[in-house]
Amino acid sequence: MLDIIIWTIIAVLFIGSFAGIIFPIIPSPLVLWVGFLLYHFVINADELSSWFWTSMAVLTIVLIAADVIANSYFVKKYGGSKWGERGAAVAVIIGSFIIPPFGILIVPFVAVFVIEMIQKKTHSEALRASIGSLIGFLGGAVAKIVIQLVMIVWFFVVILF
DSSP: OHHHHHHHHHHHHHHHHHHHHHSSOOHHHHHHHHHHHHIIIOOTSSOOHHHHHHHOOOOOHHHHHHHHHHHHHHHHHOOOOHHHHHHHHHHHHHOOOOOOOOHHHHHHHHHHHHHHHTOOOOHHHHHHHHHHHHHHHHHHHHHHHHHHHHHHHHHHHHHHH
């Protein structure tokens, strides 16, 4: 009975980790790690090797970096300023609370546009930076989904085979 409860919690945690893509305030890597640690300390302390833990630590770093790098890269690539990059990062968090889930797309787009206009950019330059923000967010989200799926699948491969 306890195993069923623990496995249910682990499943909810793994599924819940994807909520961090829509609500960036939810720390997806931490949610995944709670599931891994719950399995390790409650179900089987011997099954997950040091290779698994090291790999998950590396993937966690990549997961965190993917979001930051993608957003920064695309805002820059599309002509955005440092203020536009920073504004996009803050606006994603604020947007997740304002009209979710669309706020994470709309609020950063508008914020970058306004910030770039304040920076004396033309309408087309500001629009281009806003599009870069949107592409950066979507690219980071896709990277996070893929990395999280790899982590979850790897966990199940290790414990089932």
